[in-house]
Amino acid sequence: MAGDDDDSTAPKIDFSSSYYLGSHDVPSAKISNIMLTKYNYQDWHKSMRMSLKSRQKFGFVDGTIKKPTDHVTLDNWEVVHCTLVQWIRNMIDPSLFPTIPYGEDASVLWAALKARFSVVDATLIHSLKTQLKNCVQTKGMDVTTYFGKLQSLWDALIVHEPPFACKCDIGQDAINRLDNERLHQFFMGLDSTLYGNIRSQQFQFDPLPSLSRAYHVVLQEERLRAETMPSDTSDVSAFAVSSSHPSTDWRAQREKERGERFQKLLCSHCQTRGHEIGNCFFKTNRFPEWWGDRPRTLAEYRRYRAGLRGHSSGSGAAGGTVSGSGRDKDATVHANAVMGPSAHYLLDSERLSGPFIEDDDWSR
Template identity: 25%
Template sequence: MANSSQSVIQDVNSVYYIHPSENPTVSLVSEKFNGDNYADWKKGMILAFSMKNKLVFIDGSLTKPDSGDPMFNAWERCNNMVISYLLRSMDNTLSKSVMFFATAEEIWKDLEDRYSIISGPQFYSLQQSLNQISQGNTSVSEFFTKIKGMWDQISAARPIPVCTCNGCSCNLIKNFFKSQQDERLIHFLMKLDNRYAAVRTNFLMMNPLPTISATYNLLVQDERKKEVSEVYKQHSAMVFLAADEKKMDHLGQHKQQFTGNTSRFLYRRNTTMYCDHCKMPGHTMDRCYKIHGYPPKYGYGKGGKNKRIAAVVYGDKDTDEEDQNTTHLTKAQYDQFVNFMKQNK
C-alpha cells in the first residue's frame, strides 16, 4: 500500500504531485485581492490552480481522506500548499480574516459568499464608470482594454440568463447575447475620439452591425494607417524645410556677391572724375578710349557688341592693369603727331 501511495505522489498527472519548483511564499497573481477586485482575482487564481492541477482542493470535488488513509498525508500537504498560495495572493487584512480555516475549500467558499455577489451600489459604480469613460488621447488598444474590463465586471455581476427548457428551439440566449453585443458596440463607438468620426459612420451604416472584435481590428488598422501618414508628412516637411534653407543660403551668397559688385560699381560711378570729351564720369580725357583708341580685348566694333564705351566705368581690374601699362598722349601731343605724319607723307 505504501508503494502504491508513493507512486501516486510521484505521478506528474496526479493531483497529489508537487513539483520541486513550487514556492508557496509567492503570489500567483500580479494584483493581490484587496476586496474590490474579486472577479479579476478569482479568474486569475482559477487559472493558476488549474495549471498546477489543484482545483479539486478549492471546489470540494476531492474530499478529505480519513486519518488512517495512506493518502491522508499527501492530501494534507497539498491542501496546506493551496492555503499558503491563497493567503499570499491577498492583502494582509483579508488574509488574516481567513487564516484559521482548516481547508482551502473553506477559505474559497467564505470569499465567494462575501464578494461574489455585487451589491446595488457596486453595480451602480460600475455603470457610472462605464458612462464616464472616453478615449481621450489614448490609443484604440488601450481604450478597448479598459472598457472591455468594465464590461467583463458587469457581466460577472449580471450574467446572461440561461435557458433550462428541454429541447428549446427559440434561440433566446443567442439573440439576447447578440443584442448585448450590439449595445456595447454602439457604446464603444460613441466613446471614440472625433478623429474616428468617418470610420464610426461607416460601421453604423452596416446591416447587420459588425462584431466588437471585427470593429476593434479595423479601428487598429485605421489608427496605424494614420500614424504612417503622419510620419510621412513630418518627413516631407523636414525635407522641404532643408531644401528651403539650402535655397535661402544660395540666395544669400548671390546677394553678398551682387552687393559687393554693386558697391564697387557705385564707388566708380560716384567718383569725382569726369571726361569733358565723352561726357561720362569715372575717367578724364587723358584716359578716354574715344580719344586714344580702344584696346583689342574690349571687343569694340564688330562682334564686340559695344560692351564698353569709356575707360574704368565698371571698375574692372583688367582695365586698371591695362591703364598702368599704357602711355597716354595729350591732345597737343596727338595734334603734333598728326602734323608730323602729314609732312612726312
C-alpha cells in the same frame, strides 16, 4: 513483515494527477500577483482561479474532488489541502487574517472568502456603468489605449452581471446583444472628428459587424492617418493653410520651386542662369521657332541684351515698353519688369533664361 513493507511503501503519484506536487510546489509559494484586499475580490478570484487551474488544483477548492476514503489517497488529499490553504493565505492581505477562518480544508476557506467579499454591490455596478458612459477617446489618446479602458470596465462589470450562460439559441442571442451593446459603446466614445465616417460606414451593415471587426477597421484607419499626417506642429499649420487656400498655396509653391531651379542652373557656355550647357541655344546652335530674328551668336546676343537693358532703364519710369519679335510678333514686354541686374529673366520675349521656363519650351 512482508505486509508491513507493502503498507510502508506508498505508491508513486503520476505527474498528471491532481494530487501531484512538484519540488517547486512548496507552501510558501506565491501563485498570483494580486493580493486580496477589501475591495478587489473579483480580480483576485479570477487570478487565483487561473493559477490553481494551471496546477490542476482548482477541483480541491470548489469541491469537485471529494474527500477519499482509503487512507493512502486520504493522506495525499490532506497534503494537497494544507498546501492550498497556505497558497491562498499567502495571497491575502495580513490585515484580513483576523476575519477569516484558519482550517486545513481549502474548500472551506475558499467558500468563506467568497461569502465575505463577493457581494453584489449595486453602487459598484452603477459606478462601472457611469464610467462606461463617460469613457471617451480624449485628444492625443490612441485607439488601443481607449479600447483597453473600455475592456477593463467590461471585465469588471461582467463579474457582477454575468451573461446568460446557455448554449441554446436564446443564450446565443444574449451574447450577440451584448456584443452589439459594446459596439455602440465603443463608437460613442470615439473621436467623431477622426472616425465619424468610419462609424457611419460600419452602421450601414446588416447585421452589424462584430466588436473585434470594428476595432480592427478603426485601428487600420488610425495607422493610415499616422502615415499620412504631418509629423510636427509646423507641418500641421502648413497643411491647414494649404487646405484653406489650395489654389494660392499651389501657385506659390510652384513659383518657389521654379525660382530654386533657376538659381541652381547656370550655363557654363553663355554664363546665363536658367539652363545648362546641354540646352544652350548658342552651344547646340538649335534655336526654337519663337526665337525669331534675335541674334544667333553669343557676342551679338550680349550686345542685343545690353541694348534692351539700356532702353528699359531710360523708359521704365514712364512706363515705356519694348517690342520684341518671335513667335508672336506683337508680344510686348513692359520695361518695369526688368528693373535690376537679375530681373531680366522676367522678360516674356527673353525666355532663354528664367525660372518660368517649362520643359516643352526647349523643344519648340
